[in-house]
Every structure is written in structure tokens, then in C-alpha cells.
Amino acid sequence: MTDHQETAGPARPGRPARRRRHLRRHLTELGFGVLALAAIVPLARDALLPQRGSADTGRARTVVSRDMLQSADTGNACRRGRVALTFDDGPDVYTPQVLEVLRAYNVRATFFIMGEKAAARPDLVRAVVAGGHLAENHSWDHPHMADLDAAAVHRQLADTTAAIMRAGAPRPTLFRPPFGNTDGLVDGQARTLGLRVVRWSVDTNDWRGRRPADIAATVLGQAVPGSVVLLHDGVANSAATIKALPAIITGLRARGFCTALDTE
16 A cells, blocks of 8 residues: 555545535534623623613612711702702602602702602602602603604603692693603603703713712712702612712702702
């Protein structure tokens, strides 16, 4: 046998069979890659764009303490101007503790209420009003309003107003669009229902899982006369917002701002 002669053994697979085997292997590898990507993408998305968790998915932690309230100062002189505190996405499990802090510090605020939550917890809507706060319209279930047609926009606004009023609150006169997302159609539908579209000027991003100190620092670093501060009482991170409130209130007042309703 020369060096160029082939030894006896099983016949080699033909070229078509080899192609099929390679194709199967590539498809298998592609399948594993797709599965891995599907697992990674949600994690990356949540890290970069945290979701607005609903606070009613669990029980509220007790955040308010005796020490937090004992040092409350009710003085509210307007030496430099007014700053409005507003709370979105409630009423929810943390709303009672928000109200407790506001009461201790003699703060009146505006609560932009979701209709489905008002229907589920009318007692909390009544508690908001009983505390001297405003109960205003924040849509039924927090959609991007500009993505809806006229009929859907009307339902979102009208049903929410009806739910707030059924709970015992005065008819809302303000509408804050979720995400600040609105257009001419949304604004027009709001006007037909007697609602003025409003937004905010200081966004704390408190729903993103920020620390209380960072939430407070954002407010105190950006507040000017007439500022409207966006906070949340109806998201999973609302416990951090409650912890930040004393520093926000005392810090604003130390700077000569009074806390007041946006309509005053």
C-alpha cells in the first residue's frame, strides 16, 4: 500500500449529507442563541428603563415613624414663592402614609388619580379630599394617550372623572396625561370635559428606584418659584418617596418657599 492509497473502512458521507448535518448544527446553535437573547433582553431593558411597578402588587412597608413626625414643622411662609407638590398613579397602598406625612407638616398637595384605582379604593380618594388635597384626573389605566382614538380618550377621561366623583370627591378640573403624552386631540377631549391639561416642572424620577436622598436633592436643586414637583404615591418605590418627603418639605421651606396647591 502506498502513502496515497486509502485504507479500508466505512464510506464517507456524501456532500449533500454533510451539508444537511452542518445545517442542523447551525440551526441548533441559532436556536440556543435566540433563547439566550430572549433571557437577556428583558434584564437589560429593566436595567436601562425600569418599569413603573404597581404598588398594589404587595403590602406596603411601614415607612412613617414617630421620629419622622415629631420633628415636623408646620411653618409655611412664602418669602420666595410657592412650590406645588403633586403625586401620581394612586390611590394605592402607600397613599395613607403619604397623607400622614403631609398632615404632620401642614402641606396640601394635588393627587392625580387613576380611575381604576379610584374605583377599587374609593376610601382612599375620600381620605385625600378629607386632608384638604385635590383629587384630579390621571386617566383610567395610564396609557399613552396620544396613541388612542377620540372615543378611547373620552372614555379614559370621563370614566376617571366619574369614578373620582362616585368616591365622594369634587369634579376634577385638571388632567395630567401619563408620561406627559398628549396631542391636540387629547387636549380637545379634555376641554370638552372641563379639564385643563397640566404637567410638571421638576421630575424626581422617584419611580425608578432612586434613594430618598437623591429624590430630595433633585427637588431642592431644581425648585424655583412656581415649580410643580412630580412625585408618586402609587408605584412600587413609593416607600422611598415617603422617606424623602420630610427633607423635601423642610428644605423647601428653609429656602423661603411655601408648599401650596398649584391652583392657589
